[in-house]
Amino acid sequence: MADQLSYLFCTRTSRDLAEKIAQHYGKELGKINFQEFSDGEFEPVLDESVRGGRVFLIGSTFPPADNLLELLLMIDAAKRASAKSITVVIPYFGLARQDRKDKPRAPIGAKLVANLLTAAGATRIMTMDLHADQIQGFFEIPVDHLYASTIFVDYIRSLNLEDLTIASPDMGGAKRAKNYAGHLGAEVVIAYKERKKANVVEEMFLIGDVTGRNVILIDDMIDTAGTLCKAADILIEKGAKTVRAMATHGVLSGKAYDNIENSKILEVIVTDSIPVKNNLSSKIKVLSCAPLFADVMTMVHEHKSISSKFVI
Numbered sequence: 001m002a003d004q005l006s007y008l009f010c011t012r013t014s015r016d017l018a019e020k021i022a023q024h025y026g027k028e029l030g031k032i033n034f035q036e037f038s039d040g041e042f043e044p045v046l047d048e049s050v051r052g053g054r055v056f057l058i059g060s061t062f063p064p065a066d067n068l069l070e071l072l073l074m075i076d077a078a079k080r081a082s083a084k085s086i087t088v089v090i091p092y093f094g095l096a097r098q099d100r101k102d103k104p105r106a107p108i109g110a111k112l113v114a115n116l117l118t119a120a121g122a123t124r125i126m127t128m129d130l131h132a133d134q135i136q137g138f139f140e141i142p143v144d145h146l147y148a149s150t151i152f153v154d155y156i157r158s159l160n161l162e163d164l165t166i167a168s169p170d171m172g173g174a175k176r177a178k179n180y181a182g183h184l185g186a187e188v189v190i191a192y193k194e195r196k197k198a199n200v201v202e203e204m205f206l207i208g209d210v211t212g213r214n215v216i217l218i219d220d221m222i223d224t225a226g227t228l229c230k231a232a233d234i235l236i237e238k239g240a241k242t243v244r245a246m247a248t249h250g251v252l253s254g255k256a257y258d259n260i261e262n263s264k265i266l267e268v269i270v271t272d273s274i275p276v277k278n279n280l281s282s283k284i285k286v287l288s289c290a291p292l293f294a295d296v297m298t299m300v301h302e303h304k305s306i307s308s309k310f311v312i
Contacts, residue, residue, distance in 0.1 A: 004084055006028055006301050007050045009069045011059030017272050017290060018058040024294030032074070042066075043075050055083040056297055061094035062251065062274050063111065068094060068113065070295060074122045079121030087124040087300065088117060091273035091289060092249045096131035114138035126296065128273060128289060129220045129248035144296060148248040148271055149312035151287050153183060155269065156216060156246075163241070165189055165213040169231040177218050179312045187213070191231040193257050196225070211239035221249035222270065225256040229263040236264045245267065250276045257281045 009030045010018030016209040022029045031047035055078045061068040073089065078086045086311035097107030110132070117125065117143055126144040136143045156164075164186040174190050180309065181188040189208030204227075215235050222228055222245070243265050250270030257280040260268050270276060271289040292309065299306045 005008075006056065007048070007053050007083075008056045008058065009046060009074060010057070011067060011069055011074065011077075013062075013275065014059045014091070016275060017060075017288075020272075020288055020290035021058060021089070021294045021297070024291050025297055027119055029311065041179045042073075044070060044072065044077060046074070046077050049081070049083040050078055052084050054085045054087065054301055056087050056089055058089040058091075058293075060274055062091035062092050062093065065311075068116075070118055075117065075120035075122050085123045086121055086127055086171075086199055087297070088122045089293060089297065090125065090127045091241040091271075091293065092251075093127045093130055093135070096135055096272040099132040099135055110135045124300070126293065126300070128271075131220055144300065144306060146292060146296060147310060147312055148289065148292075149180065150184070150248050150309060151289060152218075152269070152291055153180070153272060153312070155287060156180075156184060159252050161214040161216075161242075163213045165208075165210055165215045165240075167191065167208075167210070167215050167217045167231065167235065169217050169219050169227050176220070180216075180218050183312055189215070189235075191227075191234060202233055206234050206238055209238075210235050213240055214242045215240045215244070217243065217245040217265075219245070219247040220250050222247040222256065222260075222268065223251045225252070225259040225263070225268075228268075229259045229265065232263055232265045242266050246270075248289075250286070252276065257284075 001279050007030050008022050008027055009032055033045045035043040057074050059071040083129045095109035095113050100106055124142045128146040129148050136145055148177050166177045166181040166186050167189045168174050169191050177188050189210055192205045228245050235243050244267045246269045248271055260283055261281045268283050272286050273289055276286050296306050296309055
């Protein structure tokens, strides 16, 4: 049994997901009073005592930066309110693409965010499908790194697709695609892309045969959907019967919705780690990650092993 009370709070932009998590967790979200100033400054104040308890703060840190700042202020508020532990639940960890110094004078944004969360007072981080696994090592506190595969694998099986092939839209996702394929008994293909600048793919080549296959593209996030749509075009050109895409985080910026709607992709499946305007494209399907987070939060609070939640 847990030896302390638990409290759930959320950032404003992640409230829909947080309400689902709270429902599955079996506890209502705590109230937060927000004071907003005319210059854009805001102050979140926890509206109940959390002294000596375990606080779960739920909030994805997608742009704008206000989302990250709001979460940091909430962590600080919980720390100063004498919470015994502060678990920060970040379904989508922003700035994760800045995980290394890949050009001169570039920042490592993911490490900076890790430092900020820790300095604010977080005692544990819970997140899902980081852009790079090694970001876990940026923290000096425990990190529960969950995988959307626990959600996606069941959905893939429900499709009952014959001649299934798992595809990675780039070389970086080859390991992820291989793991999915091994779990599902499917074949693997990889799209190799060359970029001249961020979000713009110059050329793409396919490694593997997809003739007569039902292909599912697997990725950690969809941003402008340029890479995904280009990969789908090549897969269809190379003889694929159908192409679907699955990504944990539906960033969907720029012309993403138009790109998806006008592409040869049959269906795009994402989680609700980021609010998705799925009414802008008939091809987008959203699967909730709330039960996964609620289950793991319960296990963490009750000091139980969470290894059963790692499918891939």
